Amino acid sequence: MSSLLVRRRGRKAAAPAELPAPAGGGPGAGAARPGTDRTAAPRSSAAGGDDGDDAPPQVVEWSNGPALVTKAWGALLALALLAGPAALAWTFLRPDPAPVAATSGPADTAAQAAANERAVELVETWLRADKDDQQLLASLTSAPVGSLPQEGLTIRDSSIAQSEAAEDGVWSVTVGVDVAEPAPGSTPPPAGQAEGEEADVPLVWVRRYFQVPVLVERTETRYSGPELAVAALALPAPVPGPAAAEPPDLDYPETISPTSEAGQSVSGFLAAMVAGDGEISRYLRPGTTISAIVPAPYAGVAVTGIKGSHELSESPADGDGTHALTTVELTRLDGQKTTSQYVLTLVARDGRWEVAGVEPAVRIDTTPTGTNGSGTAGR
Structure with missing residues (x-):
C-alpha cells in the first residue's frame, strides 16, 4: 500500500538529547523526581503541547490510490465507447476528398521516353520495310502488319514532333521524318520495270508526320526491380504536321x-x-x-x-x-x-x-497601339 511522508510546518524538532534541562524550582519547572532520569521526554503535539515544538515526521498510509486508478480506467473505457459511434458517423458523413491531380515526375518522364523511342523505331522500320520484313514489324507492334511494298522508302532525320499522355498508360506520339519522294511533276516509274533496275526519277526530301499510340506498363521483376514494358498498339498513321503559328511583331523598332x-x-x-x-x-x-x-x-x-x-x-x-x-x-x-x-x-x-x-530568345512587341515603347534597356 502506498504511503505519504508528511511534516508539520515550523521549527525543526530538536532531538531528545539536545533539549536543555529545565531551570530549577519554579512553577511548572517539572523538576526531576528522585530516582528518575533527568532527561525530559519529548511531548506530543497531539496531546495539546506547545505549538512552538514540532512533532517528529509522521508516515501516513494513503489508501485512495487504487480507487483513483480504477476510476481513471473506467473514464477511459467510457470515452472509448462513446468515440466508436462518433468515428463511425464521421466515416459515413465526411465529404469525399478532393481528387489529387497527377503530377509529372521521374516515372512519367521515363514512360514518355520509352513511348517516344518505340514510336520512332516503329515509324522508321515501317517506312523502310519491304515485303520481307513482316516478322520485323510484328515484333514492334501488336497490330496486324498487313501489306508491305516491294521496296522501302529512303528516310532521314526522325524526331518527336509531339508526345502526350492519352489514358490508361497510353501515349500518343507523333514522329516527324524526312522522306525521299519523287519531285512534283516527275513521271513515276513504269509498272513493269524489272526488279533492281533504277529509274531516273528526281527525288526531293519532304517532311512527313506519323502518329503512333504506345502503351507503357510498369512491371515488377524479381531481381532488377520495376521495369517498363512497351507495345505499339497500331501501325503508324500519316497525319498533318504542326500548324504554322502567326508570327508576332518583334520589339526592335x-x-x-x-x-x-x-x-x-x-x-x-x-x-x-x-x-x-x-x-x-x-x-x-x-x-x-x-x-x-x-x-x-x-x-x-x-x-x-x-x-x-x-x-x-x-x-x-x-x-x-x-x-x-x-x-x-x-x-x-x-x-x-x-x-x-x-x-x-x-x-x-x-x-x-x-x-x-x-539572349536566348527574341523580344516580342507587347506595346499597346499608340504608345511609345522606347526607354532604357535593363542594366
Whole structure:
C-alpha cells in the first residue's frame, strides 16, 4: 500500500538529547523526581503541547490510490465507447476528398521516353520495310502488319514532333521524318520495270508526320526491380504536321548602323566568339562571362544589319543600353557563306558600348497601339 511522508510546518524538532534541562524550582519547572532520569521526554503535539515544538515526521498510509486508478480506467473505457459511434458517423458523413491531380515526375518522364523511342523505331522500320520484313514489324507492334511494298522508302532525320499522355498508360506520339519522294511533276516509274533496275526519277526530301499510340506498363521483376514494358498498339498513321503559328511583331523598332560605335562593338565581339578573331574579353561588360567557341567553326563574320529595342545616343550615359537583334553573314571554313542572327544586350560605360549578354530568345512587341515603347534597356 502506498504511503505519504508528511511534516508539520515550523521549527525543526530538536532531538531528545539536545533539549536543555529545565531551570530549577519554579512553577511548572517539572523538576526531576528522585530516582528518575533527568532527561525530559519529548511531548506530543497531539496531546495539546506547545505549538512552538514540532512533532517528529509522521508516515501516513494513503489508501485512495487504487480507487483513483480504477476510476481513471473506467473514464477511459467510457470515452472509448462513446468515440466508436462518433468515428463511425464521421466515416459515413465526411465529404469525399478532393481528387489529387497527377503530377509529372521521374516515372512519367521515363514512360514518355520509352513511348517516344518505340514510336520512332516503329515509324522508321515501317517506312523502310519491304515485303520481307513482316516478322520485323510484328515484333514492334501488336497490330496486324498487313501489306508491305516491294521496296522501302529512303528516310532521314526522325524526331518527336509531339508526345502526350492519352489514358490508361497510353501515349500518343507523333514522329516527324524526312522522306525521299519523287519531285512534283516527275513521271513515276513504269509498272513493269524489272526488279533492281533504277529509274531516273528526281527525288526531293519532304517532311512527313506519323502518329503512333504506345502503351507503357510498369512491371515488377524479381531481381532488377520495376521495369517498363512497351507495345505499339497500331501501325503508324500519316497525319498533318504542326500548324504554322502567326508570327508576332518583334520589339526592335530602332535601326543601328553596323559602322556606329555600337555596331563596331557587336562586330568585334562576334568575330572573337565564332571566328577566333581577337580577344573576346575586351568587348564584355565587367562581370559578364561569355566564352569563345573553340575551335572556331567559321572563318569570318560580317554584320549586315542591327535592329535595336531602344534608341541610342551619340553620347550615351553610363548604363544606357539596348537589346540588339543582329543579322550576320558567316563564312564557313570551306569558304561557303550562310546567314545567322544573334540577340545581344549592349550597355554603355565610359563612352563605349559593351556586350552584357547573349539572349536566348527574341523580344516580342507587347506595346499597346499608340504608345511609345522606347526607354532604357535593363542594366
